[in-house]
Amino acid sequence: xxxxxxxxxxxxxxxxxRKRRPLDxxxxxxxxxxxxxxxxxxxxxxxxxxxxxxxxxxxxxxSIGSFFTSTEWSPQAGSFGIWPLILGTLLITFxxxxxxxxxxxxxxxxxxxxxxxxxxxxxxxxxxxxxxIPTVVFxxxxxxxxxxxxxxxxxxxxxxxxxxxxxxxxxxxIVPLISSLAEDAMxxxxxxxxxxxxxxxxxxxxxxxxxxxxxxxxxxxxGIVVAMSRAVGETMVVTLAAGASPRNFSLGEDSLFxxxxxxxxxxxxxxxxxxxxxxxxxxxxxxxxxxIFAIGLTLFLMTxxxxxxxxxxxxxxxxxxx
Amino acid sequence: xxxxxxxLSVDTADMPPDPTLTAAPTAMKxxxxxxxxxxxxVIETKNMDVFYGDFKAVADVSMNFAxxxxxxxxxxxxxxxxxVLRSLNRMNDLIPTARTDGEVLYHGANIYAPxxxxxEIRRRIGMVFQKPNPFPKSIFDNIAWxxxxxxxxxxxxxxxxLVEGALRQAALWDEVKDKLNESGLSLSxxxxxxLCIARAVATQPDVILxxxxxxxxxxxxxxxxxxxxxxxxxxxxxxxxxxNMQQAARVSxxxxxxxxxxxxxxxxxxxxxxxxxxxxxxxxxxxxxxEDYITGRFG
Numbered sequence: 001x002x003x004x005x006x007x008x009x010x011x012x013x014x015x016x017x018r019k020r021r022p023l024d025x026x027x028x029x030x031x032x033x034x035x036x037x038x039x040x041x042x043x044x045x046x047x048x049x050x051x052x053x054x055x056x057x058x059x060x061x062x063s064i065g066s067f068f069t070s071t072e073w074s075p076q077a078g079s080f081g082i083w084p085l086i087l088g089t090l091l092i093t094f095x096x097x098x099x100x101x102x103x104x105x106x107x108x109x110x111x112x113x114x115x116x117x118x119x120x121x122x123x124x125x126x127x128x129x130x131x132x133i134p135t136v137v138f139x140x141x142x143x144x145x146x147x148x149x150x151x152x153x154x155x156x157x158x159x160x161x162x163x164x165x166x167x168x169x170x171x172x173x174i175v176p177l178i179s180s181l182a183e184d185a186m187x188x189x190x191x192x193x194x195x196x197x198x199x200x201x202x203x204x205x206x207x208x209x210x211x212x213x214x215x216x217x218x219x220x221x222x223g224i225v226v227a228m229s230r231a232v233g234e235t236m237v238v239t240l241a242a243g244a245s246p247r248n249f250s251l252g253e254d255s256l257f258x259x260x261x262x263x264x265x266x267x268x269x270x271x272x273x274x275x276x277x278x279x280x281x282x283x284x285x286x287x288x289x290x291x292i293f294a295i296g297l298t299l300f301l302m303t304x305x306x307x308x309x310x311x312x313x314x315x316x317x318x319x320x321x322x
Numbered sequence: 323x324x325x326x327x328x329x330l331s332v333d334t335a336d337m338p339p340d341p342t343l344t345a346a347p348t349a350m351k352x353x354x355x356x357x358x359x360x361x362x363x364v365i366e367t368k369n370m371d372v373f374y375g376d377f378k379a380v381a382d383v384s385m386n387f388a389x390x391x392x393x394x395x396x397x398x399x400x401x402x403x404x405x406v407l408r409s410l411n412r413m414n415d416l417i418p419t420a421r422t423d424g425e426v427l428y429h430g431a432n433i434y435a436p437x438x439x440x441x442e443i444r445r446r447i448g449m450v451f452q453k454p455n456p457f458p459k460s461i462f463d464n465i466a467w468x469x470x471x472x473x474x475x476x477x478x479x480x481x482x483x484l485v486e487g488a489l490r491q492a493a494l495w496d497e498v499k500d501k502l503n504e505s506g507l508s509l510s511x512x513x514x515x516x517l518c519i520a521r522a523v524a525t526q527p528d529v530i531l532x533x534x535x536x537x538x539x540x541x542x543x544x545x546x547x548x549x550x551x552x553x554x555x556x557x558x559x560x561x562x563x564x565x566n567m568q569q570a571a572r573v574s575x576x577x578x579x580x581x582x583x584x585x586x587x588x589x590x591x592x593x594x595x596x597x598x599x600x601x602x603x604x605x606x607x608x609x610x611x612x613e614d615y616i617t618g619r620f621g
Contacts, residue, residue: 116418192455196518198416200468200525201445210467215458 049300052293059287067294073246073273075288082298084246087260088163088267089299092238095167095263096174096231101224103171104178108220111179112186113208124183127176135173139240142169147241154264161243161266169241170234174227181226185219186212218316225310229303235271242266244276270295362430363388364529364559365410365447370424372405372414379405380592383424385578387529392551392560394570394600397580398615402592403563406580407531410561411447412440428529445472448522452534454514456506456521461498464506464517465489468525484524491557492520493550512543519550523558530554532562536569548573567616570600577603579612 057064062080070081107127111120146165151158158164189212197207213220243266247259254260268276274292282288365387372379380402387393395403405414412433414420425432433443456464465485466474474481485502489495494516498509506517515535522530532551536544551560551573564570570577578597582590595609607613 190455192451192453193457195413195416195449195451196455196457196521199411199413199444199449199451200471200521201441201448202468202471203441206471210471211457 046300049293049297052290053297055285056287056290056294059290061287062291071250072248073268074248075291078287080287080291080294082270082295084248085268085270085273085295086298087247087249088238088242088269088272089232091163091261091263091267092167092170092234092242092269093228093231095164096171096234097224097228099168099171100174100178100227100231104175104223104227105182105220107175107179108182108186109208109213112183113204113212124180127179130172130176135234135236136240138169138173139237142166142237142241158264159243159266161241161245162264163242163267164263166238166241167263169237170231173234173237174230177227177230178223181223182216182220185216185223188219189215218313222310222313225306225313229306229310232306233271233299233303235269235275238269239272239275242269242272244268244272246273270299274299362386362427364429365561366425366427367406367410368425368427370406370409370422370426372402372409373419373421373423374417375419377589378591380580383594385594385597387559387561388576389559390555390557391575392555392562392573393597394574394577395561395563395580396565396567396570396577396615397592397595398582400590400592401580401582403578403580404533405592407533407561407563411444411449411529411531413444413449415440445525446527447529447531448525448527450515450518450522450530450532450535453538454511454518456509456514456517458505458507460503461489461506461509461517462502465521465524468521472525488520488524489517491523491554492516493546493553494520510543512539512546515539515543515547516550519547519554523554527558529559529561532560534563534565537565544569567604571604574600576600579603579607579609579615581611581615 056062057067061078067080067082069083070079071083072079072081073084107123111123115123142165146169147158147160147162150162150165193211193215194207197211202211245266245268247265247267249260251260259265274295277288277292363386367383367385370383371381383406395407397403408414409420409422410426414422422434426434428443428447432438433440457467459467462485465488466481469481469484474484476484486495486499489498494513497513498517501508506514509517515538519530519535536547539547548569551562554560555575562570562574576597577600579595580592581595582592584590595611596603596607598608603612604616607616
């Protein structure tokens with residue numbers, strides 16, 4: 001604090017002069033570097049994926065064209081068509097969403113609109129514990145509980161490795177993601193809207209389903225997309241429960257629902273192939289080894305697409321109440 | 323539920339028999355002249371106390387709200403006037419700790435009797451809130467929605483008529499008729515509040531509660547809402563909470579003054595000081611506290 005005598009010695013211009021604050025500069029610089037590191041890592045991964053993929057695509061055995069069009073993935077036979085792996089990934093993601101969206105959304109509606117504070121304070125942490133369980137445990141759960149259960153229901157048409165079991169367990173895995181993101185979106189709906197609805201004589205269910213959920217829809221949709229990209233990237237459960245053979249198919253010849261889209265057959269996913277190949281005894285600089293980078297790049301682009309989709313949805317959501 | 327829309331017509335004198343709300347169709351023709359002698363009004367509270375947990379927010383409120391009048395509730399902050407308003411259509415039920423003792427009679431039926439469905443109460447006693455709160459839906463859907471959940475089963479054309487009628491009653495039709503599909507949130511604050519009034523009107527209640535409906539609006543928008551209230555009272559009974567004494571003086575037929583007192587434990591409990599015809603309350607109040615408040619000596 002400047003006292004009267006200080007003011008006499010120092011001119012007002014000097015008192016008002018901008019002070020140097022070296023600590024501030026240092027801290028702001030550190031924060032910037034921390035932010036920059038995550039960007040640098042992403043770029044590094046992209047560089048690695050890109051350059052290794054280039055090795056793969058420039059190999060005379062494969063062409064970019066057949067990689068993106070062929071429906072056969074048999075590295076031993078020199079066929080590198082990514083569609084069987086994409087098919088496996090999409091089947092499992094679809095089944096997972098079929099399980100996770102209704103369950104996650106119902107849980108979110110219950111927690112946000114019905115549960116008392118006490119129930120909510122109990123359920124939310126429990127749901128979040130699910131997130132903390134290692135996925136390998138979920139994988140064993142799929143293999144030793146879900147698959148036998150499905151086989152006892154549907155009989156031996158269900159393969160030992162099958163996408164239904166893997167997909168359902170991946171679904172359980174992403175339920176907490178959907179429920180907590182959807183609940184956040186619904187909790188952000190202003191109470192004045194609920195009051196308006198009750199004031200018009202709406203019941204609690206009408207208010208929840210027809211006012212709160214629509215108002216939170218963009219946030220809910222963004223949550224589903226995030227969960228979807230989590231399902232696309234899930235590795236351990238699918239490696240354990242969906243098997244290690246790509247579902248090679250030929251459109252027109254194979255039965256669409258009997259084989260190509262059948263939930264009872266096994267199928268390798270993109271992540272499953274990468275995990276097995278990377279941890280196997282394939283030597284560096286072989287075409288098999290390089291193929292995992294091409295798949296990784298495809299996967300990266302898929303989840304990048306999903307994430308930017310969710311960002312776009314959230315952006316719309318932000319404008320909703322203004 | 324189709325008969326709900328039917329029975330809640332503007333003519334409140336012939337309320338139909340209802341399992342939960344037995345009507346008391348007394349003659350109300352001279353209600354406006356002498357509300358005290360005219361018998362029970364549309365809503366009557368008898369020794370009503372409202373608690374939030376252990377805290378007594380208002381004590382011993384007995385009032386008689388007449389048909390087709392505007393009744394204003396005024397008083398200093400914390401006097402419980404909003405609490406009283408919100409207990410008249412059981413909006414307080416949404417606060418888990420809230421409890422209401424005593425009786426609130428709507429057409430003679432106690433709305434706090436066991437077995438009464440608060441949803442049925444709110445369909446008959448609509449509400450307009452302090453801050454305009456249109457749904458993030460189109461202007462059309464904002465109004466159609468309330469009618470739909472109230473069992474409206476007419477054709478598309480009927481719904482259009484209903485929406486137009488409600489918007490006309492809320493003096494908003496001319497401003498929005500060309501943009502019914504735009505979001506209700508695209509309107510100005512005053513327009514949004516009139517949209518909320520139209521939305522309340524569209525469910526065909528017979529009482530409309532308004533909780534400081536103009537406090538978020540500029541003076542011109544406020545004036546429009548006030549004009550609107552005077553038109554609406556031909557068909558509805560209106561109870562309004564306001565901070566603005568001039569507003570109460572301008573629009574209301576009768577005014578209730580609430581005050582707040584500190585009890586021995588330091589709790590602030592609101593109570594009704596007097597409920598008189600508006601001109602009388604503002605010119606020759608019965609109570610000293612009322613006079614002090616309206617002359618600006620406190621509050």
